[in-house]
Amino acid sequence: MTAGQRYLPLLDYLAGLCSLYGAFWLHSLFRGDVAVLRAFALSFRWLFVAPLLQVFLHALLGMYSRRSRSALFGFSRLVTSGVLTFFVFTAALFYLRVFFFPRLVILLWILVSFFAFLALRLPLFRKWQEERFFVLYRGERGRRLFEDLRRKSAPFGVVVGGTDVDALGEDELRRYLRRIVQDLDIDRVLLLLEPEEREKAAVLLREEGIDCGVQEALAFFEEHKGQIKLTLADLLNYEQMVKNNPYLTLKYALDRVVAGVLLGLLSPLLGLLALLVYLDSPGPVFYWQKRVGKDGRVFRLCKFRTMIPDAERTTGAVLAQSNDPRVTRVGRILRRTRLDELPQLLNVLRGEMSLVGPRPERPEFVERWKKLIPYYEIRLLVKPGITGWAQVRGRYDEGPETVWEKLEYDLYYLRNLSPSLDFEILGRTLLVMLLGKGAR
Numbered sequence: 001m002t003a004g005q006r007y008l009p010l011l012d013y014l015a016g017l018c019s020l021y022g023a024f025w026l027h028s029l030f031r032g033d034v035a036v037l038r039a040f041a042l043s044f045r046w047l048f049v050a051p052l053l054q055v056f057l058h059a060l061l062g063m064y065s066r067r068s069r070s071a072l073f074g075f076s077r078l079v080t081s082g083v084l085t086f087f088v089f090t091a092a093l094f095y096l097r098v099f100f101f102p103r104l105v106i107l108l109w110i111l112v113s114f115f116a117f118l119a120l121r122l123p124l125f126r127k128w129q130e131e132r133f134f135v136l137y138r139g140e141r142g143r144r145l146f147e148d149l150r151r152k153s154a155p156f157g158v159v160v161g162g163t164d165v166d167a168l169g170e171d172e173l174r175r176y177l178r179r180i181v182q183d184l185d186i187d188r189v190l191l192l193l194e195p196e197e198r199e200k201a202a203v204l205l206r207e208e209g210i211d212c213g214v215q216e217a218l219a220f221f222e223e224h225k226g227q228i229k230l231t232l233a234d235l236l237n238y239e240q241m242v243k244n245n246p247y248l249t250l251k252y253a254l255d256r257v258v259a260g261v262l263l264g265l266l267s268p269l270l271g272l273l274a275l276l277v278y279l280d281s282p283g284p285v286f287y288w289q290k291r292v293g294k295d296g297r298v299f300r301l302c303k304f305r306t307m308i309p310d311a312e313r314t315t316g317a318v319l320a321q322s323n324d325p326r327v328t329r330v331g332r333i334l335r336r337t338r339l340d341e342l343p344q345l346l347n348v349l350r351g352e353m354s355l356v357g358p359r360p361e362r363p364e365f366v367e368r369w370k371k372l373i374p375y376y377e378i379r380l381l382v383k384p385g386i387t388g389w390a391q392v393r394g395r396y397d398e399g400p401e402t403v404w405e406k407l408e409y410d411l412y413y414l415r416n417l418s419p420s421l422d423f424e425i426l427g428r429t430l431l432v433m434l435l436g437k438g439a440r
Helices: 008-031 035-042 050-060 071-095 103-129 139-151 170-184 195-207 217-225 230-235 238-243 247-265 267-280 329-337 339-349 363-372 376-381 389-393 400-415 419-435
Strands: 132-137 158-164 188-192 213-216 286-292 298-304 354-356 385-387
Touching: 008 050, 008 103, 050 071, 050 103, 071 103, 071 419, 132 139, 132 170, 139 158, 139 188, 139 230, 158 170, 170 195, 188 195, 188 217, 217 230, 230 400, 238 376, 238 400, 247 267, 247 339, 247 354, 247 419, 267 298, 267 329, 267 339, 286 363, 298 339, 329 339, 339 385, 354 419, 363 376, 363 400, 376 400, 385 419, 389 400, 389 419
Parallel strands: 132 158, 132 188, 188 213, 354 385
Antiparallel strands: 286 298
16 A cells, blocks of 8 residues: 555545535535524534544445555445445434434535545546556466557556566576666566466565565456456466355345335336337337356346347347347337346346346357357356446457457456445446447
8 A cells, every 4th residue: 555545544534524514514605594504513523423434435445455546446436435425324314313414415515525535536546547567477378468458558557568587587687677677767567477486576576676566467457457367367266256255145135125126116117118119119028038147047038128029030149239220219229228128127036137247148159158268157156147347347249359358357246246346336337327338
C-alpha cells in the first residue's frame, strides 16, 4: 500500500463528515426550512458516527486494497458504496428512530461525499496510470503475455520494454537491468515467470539495489484488467477454491428469495412486455432454449422471444450478428435494454441459475469451445447467471477470440467470488441496460 492509500480511510472519514455537514447546509439553502437546523442539533452526536459507515463499506468493498489502484474499480465501488449507504441509513432511520435526518439530507450527503471521495482518488489514479513498466518473461507463455500487455497497456500505465531472461546470462542480466531501469525511469518490474523463477528474479533485483515495485503476473492481470489469463490458469486450483468458498451457499439461497420478490414486483412490466411481443409478430411470447448449467447439466432457459419463429431452421445454431435481420422490432429494443432476459428469474427461482455468474451457453457451443479453448469447462463449476463479470466487461460473443476473452473474465469471477463483486456486477448491469452497450 502506498503512502496515499495508507491515509485514505482517515481522509474518507473527514470527507464524509464534512459532506454531511454540507448536506444540512444545502438542505436549508434549497428548502429555506429552519426546521432542518433543529434536526441537526438533535442528531449532532450521530454526525460523527455516520461517516464511519462509509469507511466500513469502503473497506468491505476492497477500496483500500491493491485492486483499488484501478480507476474503473474505484469508480464502480464508490457508486456501490453510495447506494448501500443510502439504503442502510434509510433503514436505520426507519427502524431505530434514535436520530432524525431528512431523506433529502441523506441523498445530498451521498452525492456530495461521492464527489469528495472521487476527488481524493483522482491524483492517485493519474499517478498510477502514468507508471512505467519493464517486463521480465521466459519462453512462449511469457512472450504471449508480454505482447498482450504491450497492445493493451494504456489503462494502467506504459510498458516501455521487456526481455526474455533466457536470452541473457545472470551477470549480463544484472548489468542490463541496472542500465535499463535508470535509462528508462522504470517504476515497476513485472515478472511473467514461474513461481521459483520469480523469487530468484526478485532476489537479483534486491541485490542490485533496484528499488522498483516487483509484481507477479497473476496479481497484475487481476488488479489492472479484472482477468485471469488462460496462460496462467494452471497456477490455480479452481475446484478447491469454489468448494471452499463459504459465500456460495448464502448466494444460492438469496438468489431464490430475490428472484421471487422481483417476479412479484415486476409482474406488471413482464405482462406489458409479453403483450408487446405478442402484438409485434406471430409466434409464442416466450422462447425456451437448452442451455448448459452447473456441472454440465442441461436445462431449458426462458426468455422473451426476440426473433422471428424458427429463426435457425435452415442455419442451425449460430451466434447472433450485429443488425441481425432475424430480430423483430420489439425484440431489438428488448435486446438493447436486456429486458428479454427478465423471464430467467423463473430459472433462478427453480434453482437452475443464479442472478450473477457466467452466462449459460448452448450445448452445441459448449462442445465446440471445450475443444478449441483450454479450461473452458471451469466456468461450469458454479451456476450460470442472468448477468456476469464477462457480460459487463467483455464484448459480445463473435467467435473464439471473444469467447476466450470472456472466459478470462469468468475465471477472475470464480477466483474473486464475493458479495461485493456481485453488487458491483449488478450495478454495472443497470448501466449496461440504460446505455444498451453490446446489444445484438
